[in-house]
Amino acid sequence: MAITMYTSDRAFVTPREVASAQSALGGDTSGVLKRGKELKITVNGLTATVDTGQVIVLGRLVEVTSPTQITLPANSNGNLCIVVDLSKANTVQGQAGQPNYYPTINQVYPSAVTGDLVQEDLNNGGFIYELPLATFSTTATSGTVTQHNPMLNDSGWLNLDIASTGSKLWSDNGAPCYAQYRVRDNVMFLRWRGVDVSKANNGNQIGRVPWSLRPDVEIASASSDIGATSIYPVISYVNDTTTLWVRVVDNHCGNLVGSMSYPLPVGR
Secondary structure, eight states: OOOOOOOTOOOOOHHHHHHHHHHTTTOOOEEEOTTTTTTTTTEEEEEEESSSSEEEEEEEEEOSOOOOOEEOOOOOOEEEEEEEEETTTTTTOOOOTTTTOOEEESSEEEEEEEOOOOBBBBBTOEEEEEEEEEEEEESOOOOOEEEEEOOOOOOOOOBOOOOTTEEEOOOSTTTTEEEEEEEEEEEEEEEEEEEOTSSGGGTTEEEOOOOOGGOSSOOEEEEEOOOOOEEEEEEEEEESSSEEEESSTTOOSSSSEEEEEEOOTTTT
């Protein structure tokens, strides 16, 4: 048969199936758990030490059981990562089911990564996922680290689709500009700043949220348009067609700022 059920009597279950289920239950996110020292990182010269703790990487539970050292590359910038690499082979000693059986896990390790991170979908044929715990910067002899542990059930800030609505981002005197969303513990958060919808669809559409993250009813919030000399009130909406749009006063829609949130519908 072309169908099976892994959580079934007498079924054979591998870590692959367990990780896939755990990843889905966690919203396909990765993050550090409140265990041990929560992977606290310290630096001495060019040696970084990762303290004890646990992290879930796309459904795979990883534990640092004792402080572990990483050598930082000199004169570099990058990320300190927990790396899951399924292209590597684990090794074993002894016989399965016997007291002398012992696996050596080679598919996970800490690493100082320079350049772009590799984050493949481990549950859909990918092999490598580099989960950043901190950024680092080094000279020839010393380094500094800024830790920012990712949280489980938190997607982090992602960019809204503004291309399909025709809105534009622009920076007011160097201020940040963005149109973003974030999912944390089944709550959708939206934020935007420096958005111009004067030439967007209907002259009022900021962007679109992913279809699976749309609300089941229209959500409204108070926001603003920042003009050269005044701040104008705006009402912002997101609806079940995925569109984030605004109702403005006297066409003041060239520098929109706002935020909103809503719980994700149950059962979608």
